[in-house]
Amino acid sequence: MSIKAVVKGVGHYLPKRVVENAEFEKTLETTDDWIRSRTGIERRHIADESETTSFMGVKAAQAALKMAGATEKDVDAIILATSTADLTFPSAATMVQQGLGMKHGFAFDVQAVCAGFVYALTTAKSMIESGQAKSILVIGSETFSKLMDWTDRSTCVLFGDGAGAIYLTAEENTDLGILSAQLASDGTYKDILFVDGGVSMQTTGHLRMQGKEVFRHAVEKLSQTAVDTLADAGLTPDDITWIVPHQANKRILEGVSKRLKVPMDQIVMTVQDHGNTSAASIPLALSVACKNQQLKQDDIVVIGAIGGGLAWGTAVLRW
Ligand code: UT7
Numbered sequence: 001m002s003i004k005a006v007v008k009g010v011g012h013y014l015p016k017r018v019v020e021n022a023e024f025e026k027t028l029e030t031t032d033d034w035i036r037s038r039t040g041i042e043r044r045h046i047a048d049e050s051e052t053t054s055f056m057g058v059k060a061a062q063a064a065l066k067m068a069g070a071t072e073k074d075v076d077a078i079i080l081a082t083s084t085a086d087l088t089f090p091s092a093a094t095m096v097q098q099g100l101g102m103k104h105g106f107a108f109d110v111q112a113v114c115a116g117f118v119y120a121l122t123t124a125k126s127m128i129e130s131g132q133a134k135s136i137l138v139i140g141s142e143t144f145s146k147l148m149d150w151t152d153r154s155t156c157v158l159f160g161d162g163a164g165a166i167y168l169t170a171e172e173n174t175d176l177g178i179l180s181a182q183l184a185s186d187g188t189y190k191d192i193l194f195v196d197g198g199v200s201m202q203t204t205g206h207l208r209m210q211g212k213e214v215f216r217h218a219v220e221k222l223s224q225t226a227v228d229t230l231a232d233a234g235l236t237p238d239d240i241t242w243i244v245p246h247q248a249n250k251r252i253l254e255g256v257s258k259r260l261k262v263p264m265d266q267i268v269m270t271v272q273d274h275g276n277t278s279a280a281s282i283p284l285a286l287s288v289a290c291k292n293q294q295l296k297q298d299d300i301v302v303i304g305a306i307g308g309g310l311a312w313g314t315a316v317l318r319w
Pocket residue numbers: 029030031034035038039114153154155157210211212213214215218248249252276278306307308
């Protein structure tokens with residue numbers, strides 16, 4: 001029997017400071033009602049100076065290892081999805097490695113913006129199935145608050161900070177684990193969601209988005225890749241127990257629910273409490289769903305995300 005990458009633990013970390021929608025009413029021409037009704041977001045966590053991407057990644061990883069009954073000694077590799085590493089280099093993943101007290105194994109970042117966690121998970125799946133690693137921490141950690149233009153009401157109310165992690169190990173003779181995964185990108189859409197800074201400009205820059213355009217792609221591409229990735233695993237949308245999608249906007253989740261004919265009560269939703277945490281949103285949602293005892297062994301779980309690039313992807317797991 002072939003080797004599968006099976007989830008053994010899930011964990012997350014959220015910054016201590018919670019910012020309710022109403023706080024934005026003091027500085028911007030916006031309302032709690034607009035943000036709630038157009039996005040489903042009610043509040044988000046915002047990191048302080050000490051809550052860096054790597055700090056939160058360590059906390060989330062420790063929580064995932066604890067749930068698995070494992071320690072850093074058991075970990076072969078760390079793959080961390082982020083677009084907001086503490087420094088341009090070294091990678092946030094090697095900082096997490098150091099934070100966990102690991103001197104062995106290897107660690108690297110994956111940058112596919114909001115789709116980063118699906119890209120990191122797909123990479124981990126391939127490494128485990130090929131025998132390159134037996135146990136991998138896959139982390140999504142972001143401090144998008146550092147990229148916000150706090151005068152731009154069309155973006156700054158949408159995002160939040162946080163981290164989630166899952167711990168995967170290689171198993172033989174099992175039906176559980178990651179069954180299939182598909183990745184896609186199309187750089188011709190680079191201008192509809194980007195940061196206007198970077199190494200070439202020697203600035204960090206601010207996030208800029210044509211929200212309506214991204215929205216249109218999100219519903220269409222998330223639904224289609226879910227169908228295709230399920231088909232790869234010999235399944236259909238009827239087999240889905242849970243969809244755990246990237247948390248950008250409640251209305252995107254409703255669109256996906258409608259297209260796939262999967263009721264909203266089978267879609268894990270955390271956007272109301274976290275906002276859009278980019279690559280952290282799916283592992284955060286997985287961790288919250290585990291804590292709420294929503295995800296059970298043998299459930300068919302579909303994760304999917306889309307973001308800057310555009311880059312998108314879906315993975316199907318038997319939990
Ligand atoms: O994670 C990466 C993927 N990102 C996404 O998936 C985001 C996808 N896009 C969205 O979620 C939505 O498009 C937004 C939430 C960003 C915007 O919602 P929308 O319904 O598409 O609104 P809109 O951009 O068409 O704006 C409608 C109006 C505009 O005013 P006018 O031009 O009609 O007078 C905006 O200026 O709403 C205005 N507006 C706001 N009003 C109050 C934009 N932001 C705000 C705000 N408060 N915060």
